[in-house]
Amino acid sequence: MDAPVRRLSIDDLPACQRLAEDREWGREDRKWRFLFSVGDVYGVDDGNGGLAATVVSTPYGKDVAAISMVLVAKRHERRGLGGRIMRHAMDEAGTASLCLTATEMGRPLYERLGFRTVGSCTTYTGEVDGPSGHGASVPATAADMPAVHALDTEVFGADRAQVVDGLPAFCETFNVVRDGSGIAGFGGVWRNDGRALVGPVVARDAGTALSLLDEIVPPGPVRLDIDHRHPELVAWAEKRGLSPFFSTTVMEYGEPIANDPARLFLPVAQALG
Ligand SMILES: CC(C)(COP(=O)(O)OP(=O)(O)OC[C@H]1O[C@@H](n2cnc3c(N)ncnc32)[C@H](O)[C@@H]1OP(=O)(O)O)[C@@H](O)C(=O)NCCC(=O)NCCS
Known part of the structure; x- marks a missing residue:
């Protein structure tokens, strides 16, 4: 999994959706398309025409960027890929703050990267x-x-x-x-x-x-x-x-x-x- 993190385009949408399905997330076509139109979508190729990881960073001026769609394919997890693609998005965002909503699976990763809890959501x-x-x-x-x-x-x-x-x-x-x-x-x-x-x-x-x-x-x-x-x-x-x-x-x-x-x-x- 040494492939570099690259900026994705709307042409990569089917691969993003295959990755989401690999993690039992929905296809969420409308949401992905909106995110591609307002945010910066990054991914790591898996070498087989698919994606091993994704992250979306949606910048709101210089103040805040919202991080989302942090996904790593099951067969590539627990090898540091989640941390690597997150650090890439954080470096590129260049905003004073970042916000996200973490699943239980993602929370330890974000805590390790320095995110702090400000609320809970059901x-x-x-x-x-x-x-x-x-x-x-x-x-x-x-x-x-x-x-x-x-x-x-x-x-x-x-x-x-x-x-x-x-x-x-x-x-x-x-x-x-x-x-x-x-x-x-x-x-x-x-x-x-x-x-x-x-x-x-x-x-x-x-x-x-x-x-x-x-x-x-x-x-x-x-x-x-x-x-x-x-x-x-x-x-x-x-x-x-x-x-x-x-x-x-x-x-x-x-x-x-x-x-x-x-x-x-x-x-x-x-x-x-
Ligand atoms: C959450 C998710 C993105 C993490 O991706 P990942 O690539 O496994 O993340 P990392 O490898 O950087 O870190 C995960 C764990 O592997 C460990 N790890 C990292 N490199 C490792 C290595 N070389 N060998 C062994 N363990 C390693 C980390 O220490 C970490 O352990 P912890 O969770 O006990 O703290 C992934 O599990 C996923 O896609 N989950 C489903 C979707 C989801 O919930 N996403 C979060 C949305 S908010």
Whole structure:
């Protein structure tokens, strides 16, 4: 496994998906394509036309980069490849901070690299009946986007302009709650492997976030990645009959990120924060 780490292009998507399937992850076509459009995707060739490892680093200006899709093929694991490709992404990012959401399998690797735990997250899944509220939010228009961008930057603690600009196209539903002075919150839902993934949800308070959820979550299979700092979201999920699926650890590296977790209700994706 001495092949160098190289920058991947969208042509490498099928190999990325074969690697993900090797680790029992889904194909996540929509998510990979979005990550290729906003992030830097790196990989190590396995010498047989496939990939032995991948990592994605999505930079948000000079402040933060979100690390994701850290995958090493089973047949190549525990030989230092995960550490090598992570160090490459960390060196290339050049941002003051890094953030990621770690699986139990990945956490020891990130701790060894100097990441620290800042939170925990539980993924809830199940089937819901569909919207139970209406009237609080409206589909976002182009005129709302500057206010969406400003609120996102304030709450996330870094300028995610490229991701925010892509949300109306990436999401199947992307709503805002308008108030007299601008935007009180925004929420999106996108399709991931046949499930509606709910996020982002950013709002000035829990009431606004919950009214967004009541309006944007479609009927059928859904997934919410809920930070433990938001018990009101756990209560919402349990009331709608969703169950805990797996838990992850939210980690940071470098300068503490100047975000506001109280108003960051759901990430766009664990891969993007
Ligand atoms: C998590 C993952 C990326 C780690 O990849 P990896 O290539 O095995 O990582 P490394 O080899 O750098 O480190 C893994 C372990 O092997 C050990 N190791 C590294 N080089 C070694 C060597 N030459 N001989 C023996 N052990 C070695 C490390 O010390 C480490 O041990 P620890 O976990 O007990 O601390 C991989 O297991 C994976 O893809 N898992 C499934 C997907 C996933 O959960 N990814 C994380 C997403 S957040």
